[in-house]
Amino acid sequence: MNPTFTVFRRELRSYFATPVAYVFIVIFLVLSSAFTFYLGNLYERGQADLLPFFTFHPWLYLFLVPAVSMRLWSEERKSGTIELLLTLPVTMWQAVLGKFLAAWAFIAIALVLTFPLWITVNYLGTPDNGVILASYVGSLLMAGAFLAIGSCISAATRNQVVAFILTVVVCFVLVMAGFPLVLDAFAAWAPQGLVDAVASLSFLTHFASISKGVIDLRDILYFGLMIAFWLYASAIVIDLKKAD
Amino acid sequence: MLSPEEEASPVNGLRGVAVGALRELFGVLCGTFRSRSQSRLFVPPVRFPGGDGMPAICKPGLIAPRCLPPRHGFVNQGEQTMIETHALGKRYGGFTAVDGITFKVEPGQVLGFLGPNGAGKSTTMKMIAGFLAPTSGSAKVCGFDVEQQPLDAKRVVGYLPEGAPSYGEMSVRQFLDFIADMRGVAADLRRRRLDDAISRLNLEGVLEQPIETLSKGFRRRVGLAQAIVHDPKVLILDEPTDGLDPNQKHEVRTLINAMSRDKTIIVSTHVLEEVHAVCNRAIIIARGKILADATPAELEARSRYHQAVSLSAANVEAARAALAAVADVAAIEVDAQDQRITAFPKPGRQIFAAVNEALKAKEIVVRELALEGGRLDEVFRTITEGNAEEARA
Secondary structure, eight states, X not given: OOHHHXXXXXXXXXXXXXXXXXXXXXXXHHHHHHIIIIISOXXXXXXXXXXXXXXXXXXXHHHHHHHHHTHHHHHHHHHSHHHHHHXXXXXXXHHHHHHHHHHHHHHHHHHHXXXXXXXXXXXXXXXXXXXXXXXXXXXXXXXXXXXXXXXXHHHHOSOHHHHHHHHXXXXXXXXXXXXXXXXXXXXXXSOHHHHHHHHTXXXXXXXXXXXXXXXOHHHXXXXXXXXXXXXXXXXXXXXXXXXX | OOOHHHXXXXXXXXXXXXXXXXXXXXXXXXXXXXXXXXXXXXXXXXOOSSSOSOOGGGSTTSOOSSOOOOSSSOOOTTSOOSEEEEEEEEEETTEEEEEEEEEEEOTTOEEEEEOOTTSSHHHHHHHHHTSSOOSEEEEEETTEETTTSHHHHHHTEEEEOTTOOOOTTSBHHHHHHHHHHHHTOOHHHHHXXXXXXXXXXXXXXXXXXXXXXXXXXXXXXXXXXXXXXXXXXXXXXXXTXXXXXXXXXXXXXXXXXXXXXXXXXXXXXXXXXXXXHHOSEEEEEETTEEEEEEOHHHHHHXXXXXXXXXXXESSHHHHHHHHHTSTTEEEEEEOTTTOOEEEEEOTTOOOHHHHHHHHHHTTOOEEEEEEOOOOHHHHHHHHHHSOHHHHHO
């Protein structure tokens, strides 16, 4: 059997072996619905779409995804199982990918469980289900990018709390990259080109069009590259830090 | 069988051929050994008093289709070197953990890795197991370079990391299944391999329990079971008995002895009695360097207690006088606590018979008289704390 799949299956199963998975899913469902109805005013808008639902995903992921990713590698390092895992006949890539995919699949499960909202809007009106599907795909892609960042930071420390906080901070900077909060720190000294480059890294900008159902190849490429880059960084960090 | 030239030919063009031939060789080896490992025979720890002699495994009554590789420092010319390191080194910044270690382990050897804490034992084992990359030198397992062919090398090794880490939330069965999957154990062998590992370690009773709820002894056994689930040719065990109670230690040693019949094993330890119990070769390392490489008996022979005679007598003074008169006695010590007298021979001499005669002649009543084999702990201290160069000589 493919080692990537074996790692994936073990990892995914381990989420459900502890209450963490259920706590996470319940909180995700409660918060996403609360945001949709109370902050997004799903009913009051009088439109049959899920835009109020997807708009809040970056903010929801900002805190919930690091909670999933924080244990990815720091737990392996703390318990010493990383030594066991990496002396099995598995390449670093297979291990990194297997664990990442498991965490991603876990978030996908949580995302799928929001289907009652989709049923609700379909019951209340006739939404464009293509747009909704595209938004789901985009949301999942963005979650993957958050996760890949978390995977890399989790590999750098054996303390899960540190991994959580650092991941939140890095993700926050990336989410806000297109806004003055982050850009002002660069605008004072950096050339305009760099400022624009930073601005174009913003999760919000890339997610904004996706959440409206517009699937732009550039946005997909952005999240795909983001995932690849951070996973590659994870592999390097694990290699560097596994000795201590 | 491969000629030494073929074995040692890492020339690119020949590599494929050589690797193919080695694989075939493994096939043959595995074939012969499999029938043995399946017999699931528990052999009580076999101790050989000397450093040589044929293994007792060929005794009648024990199933052994053909005589097994000798256990005692005997090099089988035709068989391949199982583990080979060449000037293996590991540096962390300015700190040298392992400083150019070179050794070979032949099939059937059980090599004890001794050394004080922080000597570089674990680091060396981690490099051989493929967890850490060496900063200098190379290591080969069954002919596979751990850096050039990491997957091949990892496949033939069973490794028990220090402290026997495992995924606590998994049950023993799930964990062993996971390892079998990762190791790619063939479907037709899988059931048998798992059953074999489980029964060897007596894990039947805890199969469905989460590992984190198990006692330390059981966790160690789970760690050993995962190391042997793919029937590896080479076993690397990092402190397998550390922190276990005497009964558990005995069990683990029995197991290592049983497995030593068809595997090449490296065991690290800082418990010296273990060397006697399981190893037929010992390497003492300290500060990252090999200070001694010999059989346990040879190491003991370096002890000043080697061939010494100790006794306890009713009349200590008379006994002492009688011993002093024996020609080859170099020194006499009396233990201040229990009044036990130890007579040390002059180098290379044997004094037991002479001492016995002298005591008889003087009609000294002896409660007990013993010939000392040598004390490993004393040798260990001398070698690791004393002058390294002298010890190496």
